[in-house]
Amino acid sequence: MLVEFDRSLTSMAAIRAGLESVALTERTTRAARHVDLPVVYDGVDLRDVAALTGLDEDEVVRRHSGSEFIVRFCGFAPGFAYLDGLDPSLHVPRQATPRAAVPAGSVAIAGEFAGVYPRRSPGGWQLLGRTEVALWDVAASPPALLTPGTTVRFVPT
C-alpha cells in the first residue's frame, strides 16, 4: 500500500504510529459488504473459453458463478473493479486483439481476474455474459458499486 501525505500536516512517524495502532482482528472479522450480480451467460467468448479450458460451457458458467470474489482494486475506467477469486481452471489469456467496443455490463475474465465493464469501452477480456446492474452511478454515494473489499458473487439468470 502506498500512502501519500502532506508533510506540512503529518510525518512518517505519525503515520507509522497510526498504522501500528490498527485493531486488526476487529476490522478483518467484521462483515464485508456483499453484492450479488445477476448474469445472463450468453457472452460471445463463452465457447472460446470452454475450448481454452477444456470444459464445456455449462461447467465454465458453474465455476464462474460458484466462486465468491473480492474486489482487490479499481482502475481502467470509473467503476471497473478487479475481482480476485477466479477458479484457477478459468485463468485464460486476454483476446489476442482487443475489441474496439465492449458493451456496458459485459461480464468478463482475463488472467487471474474477473470483472464487469461499467460502460461501453475498448477491452480485451473474454466475455462470458452480461448484467443489467449499474456499476457506476454518479448520483450514488459512492458512485462505484464495487469498492475494494466488497465481495461479489455472479448469479446465473
Next chain:
Amino acid sequence: MTIRLLPYGQDAVLVELPGPSTVVPFAEVALELPGVLEAVTGRRRCSSSSTAH
C-alpha cells in the same frame, strides 16, 4: 503490531502489509489519519498484462 514502512520520496511511504485480508483495514485507517492524502492499494503481483482491461 509491527509493520514495515519504506519511504517513497519525501511525502509518501510504502507499507508492507501482513497479508491480503489486511489491505482494506489498513487503507481505511490510513485515510483516517490527519494529513494523509491518498492510500493506494494493489496486489503485489501485478503486471501490465494481468491488469490491462
